[in-house]
Every structure is written in structure tokens, then in C-alpha cells.
Amino acid sequence: MIYKFNNIELDTDNFILWSEGAEIPVEPKVFNLIVYLIEHADKVVSRDELLDHVWQGRVVSDTSINNSIKSARKVLGDDGRNQQVIKTIHSRGYQFVAELANSDTGTEPTINQAQTTQVKTLTLVAGALVILLALTAVFLRLQPNTDAAVQNAKIYKIAVLPFFNNIPDSETDYYGFAIADQVIGALNYLKHISVRPASSIRKYATIDFNPITVGEELGVDYVLSGHYTIGHPGTENKLNNGNSDIRLTTELVDINSNEIIWRGKPILTHYNNTFMLQDRVARQVVDGLKIEWATDKLDSIQQNIPQNPLAYEYYLRAIAYPFSTEGHRLAMEMLKQSISLDDQYAPAYVELGNRTRRLAQFGLVEDVPMPDTEPYYLKALTLNPKLLEAMAHLSILYTETNRIEEAIQLAQAMYQLNPNNANSHFTLGYIYRYAGLLDEAISEMEMAVSLDPKNIKFRSLIGTYSAIGEHQKALDMTFNYEPSQFTYGWQALMNMNLGHTELALQQFDFIIKNHPKSLWANVAIIHQAYLQGKPETGLPAVDALVNTEVKDGETIYYTAAYYGLLGDKTRCLELLKKAVDNGYFNHLNMASNNYFAQVKSDSEFQQIVGEAKRKHLAFRNKFFPES
Numbered sequence: 019m020i021y022k023f024n025n026i027e028l029d030t031d032n033f034i035l036w037s038e039g040a041e042i043p044v045e046p047k048v049f050n051l052i053v054y055l056i057e058h059a060d061k062v063v064s065r066d067e068l069l070d071h072v073w074q075g076r077v078v079s080d081t082s083i084n085n086s087i088k089s090a091r092k093v094l095g096d097d098g099r100n101q102q103v104i105k106t107i108h109s110r111g112y113q114f115v116a117e118l119a120n121s122d123t124g125t126e127p128t129i130n131q132a133q134t135t136q137v138k139t140l141t142l143v144a145g146a147l148v149i150l151l152a153l154t155a156v157f158l159r160l161q162p163n164t165d166a167a168v169q170n171a172k173i174y175k176i177a178v179l180p181f182f183n184n185i186p187d188s189e190t191d192y193y194g195f196a197i198a199d200q201v202i203g204a205l206n207y208l209k210h211i212s213v214r215p216a217s218s219i220r221k222y223a224t225i226d227f228n229p230i231t232v233g234e235e236l237g238v239d240y241v242l243s244g245h246y247t248i249g250h251p252g253t254e255n256k257l258n259n260g261n262s263d264i265r266l267t268t269e270l271v272d273i274n275s276n277e278i279i280w281r282g283k284p285i286l287t288h289y290n291n292t293f294m295l296q297d298r299v300a301r302q303v304v305d306g307l308k309i310e311w312a313t314d315k316l317d318s319i320q321q322n323i324p325q326n327p328l329a330y331e332y333y334l335r336a337i338a339y340p341f342s343t344e345g346h347r348l349a350m351e352m353l354k355q356s357i358s359l360d361d362q363y364a365p366a367y368v369e370l371g372n373r374t375r376r377l378a379q380f381g382l383v384e385d386v387p388m389p390d391t392e393p394y395y396l397k398a399l400t401l402n403p404k405l406l407e408a409m410a411h412l413s414i415l416y417t418e419t420n421r422i423e424e425a426i427q428l429a430q431a432m433y434q435l436n437p438n439n440a441n442s443h444f445t446l447g448y449i450y451r452y453a454g455l456l457d458e459a460i461s462e463m464e465m466a467v468s469l470d471p472k473n474i475k476f477r478s479l480i481g482t483y484s485a486i487g488e489h490q491k492a493l494d495m496t497f498n499y500e501p502s503q504f505t506y507g508w509q510a511l512m513n514m515n516l517g518h519t520e521l522a523l524q525q526f527d528f529i530i531k532n533h534p535k536s537l538w539a540n541v542a543i544i545h546q547a548y549l550q551g552k553p554e555t556g557l558p559a560v561d562a563l564v565n566t567e568v569k570d571g572e573t574i575y576y577t578a579a580y581y582g583l584l585g586d587k588t589r590c591l592e593l594l595k596k597a598v599d600n601g602y603f604n605h606l607n608m609a610s611n612n613y614f615a616q617v618k619s620d621s622e623f624q625q626i627v628g629e630a631k632r633k634h635l636a637f638r639n640k641f642f643p644e645s
Contacts, residue, residue, distance in 0.1 A: 021056050022101070022119040026094055028052065035093060045461060047072065051387070053088075055104060055114040083644055085458060087112060113352040133538060142482055173438050175238040175469070177203050177214040180223035181266065182245040196334035197221040198264070201242070201299045203365065206406055209438050212469040214238060216337070223338070233273035237471040240279070242299075244268035263287065268299055329360035337369055346377040363400035367394045368408045391415060406432055410441045417449050420601030425449050426641060440469035444476050454604040454634040455642075456486050463577040479580045480508050485607045489515040503529065503538040514545060523549055542581050553584035560584065564593070571602030579613035587617050591626065598630045603637070605630035629642045 036188035096103035337354035371394030398408035416425035448461030485491035510525035547556025558577035578593035
């Protein structure tokens with residue numbers, strides 16, 4: 019069925035919406051909402067009816083419907099003030115009020131056949147012109163500077179793999195991953211490109227790989243790879259006290275057609291100018307794909323170029339170290355050396371903050387207080403206010419330390435810089451989860467996953483699915499990632515919630531035996547104790563999780579839930595209140611979580627949930643005003 023009204027065409031068979039001949043991206047839930055309102059345009063549709071038929075009875079917040087109506091109006095060229103397409107009937111619901119043209123239903127038309135043919139011809143011509151203009155914009159470098167054009171243009175999913183050292187040498191091998199990381203940072207500023215983060219390609223720095231296989235593993239359309247040589251022609255691959263040249267050759271492979279799209283001309287630069295490679299390789303990519311390179315994006319990238327070659331070398335060595343306890347320590351030393359030589363290079367501060375936080379949280383190092391990493395990120399943003407990586411880290415930090423309004427302002431700024439950046443969507447989703455906007459959180463996180471399916475950072479969506487009771491979805495998603503404590507743990511939890519008790523017990527036992535003295539071992543002990551009817555044996559494991567300096571409201575919420583599960587009502591309510599006070603006000607999750615079954619009738623629990631809801635509503639009304 020094709021519905022036509024105003025300048026809109028809606029194809030319900032192919033789930034496509036056109037506005038003036040251009041295809042407009044629409045979220046599935048919003049698309050279904052529009053279709054339902056059109057199909058029932060003869061009446062007012064209540065919110066309960068929308069919940070039953072569009073959300074299929076799922077429990078959602080009021081703001082989910084409001085925001086979906088708002089999104090529907092936006093794509094239809096309407097708004098809450100004019101209401102020329104979707105009208106709000108106060109206290110009753112919504113009604114589709116635009117005048118429908120004759121829809122394509124397969125029946126005989128009611129207008130003159132010649133007129134119909136003429137209309138269809140004009141529509142096809144208009145569509146062809148729009149497509150031609152779009153192709154011209156993308157491939158002939160005439161990109162219009164409009165948000166609509168950015169949203170409608172093709173998104174190129176690219177992985178930049180570590181470059182191969184033609185003459186392997188321990189002194190220079192680290193360049194392969196380090197330069198790839200820099201190129202990734204440069205491409206992050208281009209709205210038409212979704213580039214895989216360095217964390218997802220790090221493992222390929224030490225193994226032989228087939229670009230096609232890797233591309234399929236990472237879920238991309240294109241793979242950029244290449245090789246380099248350091249040293250003057252005819253000499254060994256040595257730095258020669260900095261008087262060497264670097265020769266880098268790259269190629270771009272189309273994964274779907276298994277073809278080399280282009281092989282770039284060799285880039286030859288002096289060792290002291292190595293940091294210019296990121297700019298030149300990024301230019302090769304956009305030139306090869308015929309993508310417009312906006313001047314303001316080039317300026318952003320140039321802000322990330324260090325001024326001291328030796329400082330840059332320390333930085334490159336630092337980011338090449340693995341994410342391990344020893345790797346973090348070595349990286350931090352290198353980064354401190356880098357900053358001492360060049361205190362104006364923003365990425366060094368971001369990486370130092372990241373490594374410091376990871377060492378404290380995940381390094382299993384005793385007696386290490388939680389560091390204050392905010393100054394590192396603020397320094398980076400002082401040097402480069404558009405550094406996406408710094409904005410993402412700082413936004414997450416603010417979310418976890420009860421500064422959620424500052425967090426969302428940063429995340430929204432990230433989205434404005436690049437709406438097709440997966441990290442921008444994930445960061446928004448992370449914030450929404452803390453604020454109790456679960457549907458919005460899922461929407462943003464699912465968008466991040468669609469842009470970058472293998473990014474382990476985005477597996478946080480598993481917990482969001484669990485929060486709304488989508489346990490099977492959460493379980494299915496765990497198999498998208500390599501086995502780890504995290505995936506084992508969530509598989510066990512979801513199997514428990516799905517009633518697969520024996521399997522859950524086996525998985526908890528596996529974690530305890532194979533990953534002792536870890537966070538997930540404690541989680542496994544807690545749930546094993548509950549399933550075996552021995553809650554007292556699990557309480558010490560909860561105590562171990564609480565006896566830390568963690569101030570993250572969501573982490574505190576989980577420990578409150580564990581105490582509730584094991585029947586310690588006093589500690590449960592104490593920590594639940596602390597979680598809300600520390601900025602976690604996901605009241606829907608609190609109210610629906612069966613872990614709190616033993617305290618739900620308690621007036622103190624109801625007061626805490628009420629306070630969480632109050633904070634949620636204040637946040638929603640400030641950042642998502644009523645449609």
C-alpha cells in the first residue's frame with residue numbers, strides 16, 4: 019500500500035517514506051505509528067490503543083509515545099504547534115488529519131487515466147532528478163550543506179586495519195597499529211563514513227589476516243589496509259636517528275564485490291613528518307570514494323596533529339600497548355613523556371585519562387584509589403573543542419558521577435558534529451538508560467550497533483534489553499561477541515531469567531572456577547546462592563562488591579538489587595537510595611525488577627522509586643518537552 023498526502027509518500031510494503039521524492043530514514047516504531055494513525059484516520063486513537071497495537075502491549079513510559087509522535091511529526095513536515103498532519107486531541111489521543119490522495123491499492127483509479135499516467139511520469143522524473151542530484155552530490159563532490167542531505171546520503175562502513183611492516187622490526191612494528199589509529203581518528207569527522215574504532219582492529223596488529231574475512235567479521239563494506247617501510251631506499255628498516263623516510267602504500271577493498279576499489283599512490287614522507295600521514299591517508303580514502311571533504315572537518319583534524327615528532331612517537335607507542343594491567347602502566351609512562359615534550363597535543367590527554375581509568379577499574383591492582391580523570395578530558399577539549407573521543411569519555415564520566423545534564427549536553431554536541439558517528443548514538447543511549455528513558459536508550463544503542471556491530475563497548479545494550487524484560491534478545495546478543503567473563507555472565511543471568519535454571523547454574527559454576535576473584539565471579543556466587551536457596555552464602559560476595567570507592571549510580575543500583583535478591587532489606591534500601599542520590603533514576607527498571615520483590619510493599623522503597631520518578635520527569639521535561 020502506498021499512502022500519499024501533502025508532499026509525502028508512504029510505502030507500507032517496503033517500509034519506505036519519501037518527502038518530495040527523497041527517501042527519509044524513519045525508525046521502525048515511528049513508521050508503524052504513522053501507518054496505524056493513517057489506517058484509523060476516521061477516529062481519534064487513544065494512547066492505550068497505540069500501546070496495544072504499535073508497542074504490542076509492552077510497558078513503556080509516557081515520554082516514549084510523546085517522543086514517537088514528535089518524531090513522526092518531524093519526518094512528516096509537521097510540528098506540535100501547527101498539527102496539520104497529526105492532531106493532539108487533549109485527554110483523548112491523536113488523529114491523522116491530513117487529506118489523503120488516492121492511494122496505490124491495486125484497484126481502479128478514480129481519476130482520469132491520462133492524468134494518472136502524467137502524474138506517475140512526473141513523479142518518476144522528479145524521483146530520477148532527486149536521485150541524480152544525490153549521486154551528483156556524493157560522487158561529483160557537490161555535496162549540499164543541509165542536514166537532510168547528510169541523513170539521506172550513503173553511509174560508508176569502513177575498517178582501517180593495522181598496516182604491515184615490510185621489514186619487521188621491534189623498533190618500528192608499532193607504527194602499523196598506531197598510524198591506523200590516527201587515520202581512524204581523522205575519518206571520524208566525516209558524516210558519510212562510519213569507521214570502526216581502534217579497539218576493534220587492535221587484535222589484527224599481531225596476526226595475519228585476509229581483508230575480506232576481517233571485513234565480514236567487523237560488519238563493514240570496505241577495508242582499508244596497506245604496508246609501510248621505514249628507512250632510506252636500499253637500507254635496513256631502521257630509524258637512523260630520525261633521519262629516515264617512511265613509505266606507505268594503501269588500498270581500499272570492497273567486501274561485497276571482493277574488488278580493490280583503488281590502490282593509493284605511495285606516500286613518502288620524512289620520519290619527522292610522520293604525523294601528517296593521517297591527513298594524507300584520510301584524503302586518499304575520501305578522494306577514492308568521491309566524498310566531499312568539508313573544510314571545517316579538515317580544521318578539526320589538523321588540531322589533532324602534534325608539533326613534536328618525539329612526543330608523537332611516545333604517543334604512538336602508548337596506544338599500541340595492549341589493554342592489560344601491564345599494558346596500561348607502560349602506556350601511561352609513555353603518555354606522560356609525550357605530554358612533557360608537547361603539552362598541546364589533545365589526544366595524548368584523552369588516552370592518558372582512558373588508560374588511568376581502566377587501570378583503576380579493571381587492572382585488579384590493590385590499593386589504587388579511583389582517579390579523577392576529568393582534568394585530562396577537559397584539557398583535551400580546551401586544546402580541541404571538537405575532539406569526539408574526549409567528549410564521549412567525559413560524557414560517560416559525567417553520567418556516572420551524577421552530572422547527567424552536563425553529560426547530555428556533551429552527547430548532543432557530539433551528535434551535531436557527526437550524526438552518523440556510532441559513539442554519538444551510544445553515548446546518548448547510555449545517558450537515557452540512567453534517566454529512565456528506556457525506549458530512547460534502546461533506539462540510540464541499536465543505532466550504534468547497526469553502525470558498528472562488533473564494537474564491544476556497545477554490548478552494554480545487553481543490559482538495556484534486560485532492564486525492559488527482553489531477556490531472549492539480551493541472550494541472543496551475547497553471542498555476537500567473543501567469549502569473555504562479560505558474555506558468560508550475561509548468558510547465565512538471562513538463562514536464569516528465562517527459567518533455564520540448570521543451565522544457569524552450570525554457567526555460574528564455570529565463571530567461578532575459571533575466573534576466580536573477579537567481579538563476575540562475585541555476581542555468579544550471588545546468583546548461585548539464590549538459586550540453591552542459600553542466600554547467606556551469597557551475601558559476602560555482595561559485600562565484596564560494595565567495599566569499593568565506586569560512585570557510579572548504576573553500579574550501586576545493581577548491588578542494591580543483589581541485596582534485595584538475597585533478602586537483606588536494610589542494605590537493599592540503603593543502597594537503592596544511594597543509587598538515586600548518585601544520579602541513577604531509572605524508576606521503570608526499579609519498579610519492574612523482581613530482585614526487589616521482598617521490599618516492593620515497603621513504604622521506603624516506594625518513596626525511593628517516587629524520588630527516582632521525580633528526577634526522571636524533571637529530566638524528561640527539560641530535554642524532551644511535551645509534543
